[in-house]
Amino acid sequence: MKVTRALFRLTFMEIRLFLREKETVFWTFLFPVLIIWLFGSMFGDQTIDGQNFGETYIPAWIGVNLLTTALFGVGTILTQYRKQGVLRRLRATPIRPVTVLTAHLLQGALTFLIGALILVGFGMAVYNLRLPQYPGSFMIAVGLAVFALYPFAIFATSFAKDNRTSAAISSVLLNVMLFLSGATFPLEMMPEFIRQVSKILPLYYVVDLFQETWNRSPLWENTGSAGVLVGIAVVFTCLASHFFRWTSREP
Numbered sequence: 001m002k003v004t005r006a007l008f009r010l011t012f013m014e015i016r017l018f019l020r021e022k023e024t025v026f027w028t029f030l031f032p033v034l035i036i037w038l039f040g041s042m043f044g045d046q047t048i049d050g051q052n053f054g055e056t057y058i059p060a061w062i063g064v065n066l067l068t069t070a071l072f073g074v075g076t077i078l079t080q081y082r083k084q085g086v087l088r089r090l091r092a093t094p095i096r097p098v099t100v101l102t103a104h105l106l107q108g109a110l111t112f113l114i115g116a117l118i119l120v121g122f123g124m125a126v127y128n129l130r131l132p133q134y135p136g137s138f139m140i141a142v143g144l145a146v147f148a149l150y151p152f153a154i155f156a157t158s159f160a161k162d163n164r165t166s167a168a169i170s171s172v173l174l175n176v177m178l179f180l181s182g183a184t185f186p187l188e189m190m191p192e193f194i195r196q197v198s199k200i201l202p203l204y205y206v207v208d209l210f211q212e213t214w215n216r217s218p219l220w221e222n223t224g225s226a227g228v229l230v231g232i233a234v235v236f237t238c239l240a241s242h243f244f245r246w247t248s249r250e251p
Contacts, residue, residue: 010103054127059214060183063206070149071170074108075157079166137219148229151236177203
């Protein structure tokens with residue numbers, strides 16, 4: 001009971017702190033809408049694999065928004081807290097590392113949900129986006145992606161000594177996956193070598209699973225991508241918890 005109470009208090013505190021950062025709110029909620037609008041102004045009338053622009057790009061950018069929230073809304077914030085000594089003060093309490101990581105994951109998941117709803121609403125209003133063909137499968141796919149990308153982001157930024165380093169790591173990872181995952185440009189346009197490289201990126205499987213369950217087939221027909229995300233979730237949850245540091249001075 002005490003652990004649950006501490007978890008909810010930490011999560012509520014993180015949500016309040018997030019909403020105070022106006023720049024973070026802009027990049028999380030409004031920037032994806034601007035990007036969709038920009039691409040829509042260029043490709044909005046095209047049909048891709050039988051789907052219109054909204055049906056192809058909105059599910060993909062829900063995945064991008066999830067990765068952005070994971071890297072900048074969770075991973076980088078933890079680095080900031082570590083540098084400012086916030087985590088060191090939490091260390092003096094009975095709170096365990098897994099509780100801190102879970103609170104950030106819940107805060108990030110709620111943030112992502114709001115951003116996803118904004119994207120879907122924009123897509124329905126402007127690009128005739130329909131609701132998912134397989135809503136249950138899509139929701140499970142979102143859950144898998146959350147539990148895969150958030151531990152990945154926490155681990156990826158866990159070795160950064162300050163915000164600048166963490167932001168640099170996050171920016172590199174985001175930009176590489178943004179252009180090589182199929183979220184921005186169809187992979188069919190890429191050389192074979194690039195298509196093979198894309199398959200080592202977590203976002204590739206998120207985009208594939210989101211597009212498939214939104215438009216074409218249920219989750220049980222996409223066990224390949226789903227299985228990879230489960231593996232990513234297990235591996236990086238263990239790594240993130242093992243390498244979690246309360247202070248920037250810890251080895």
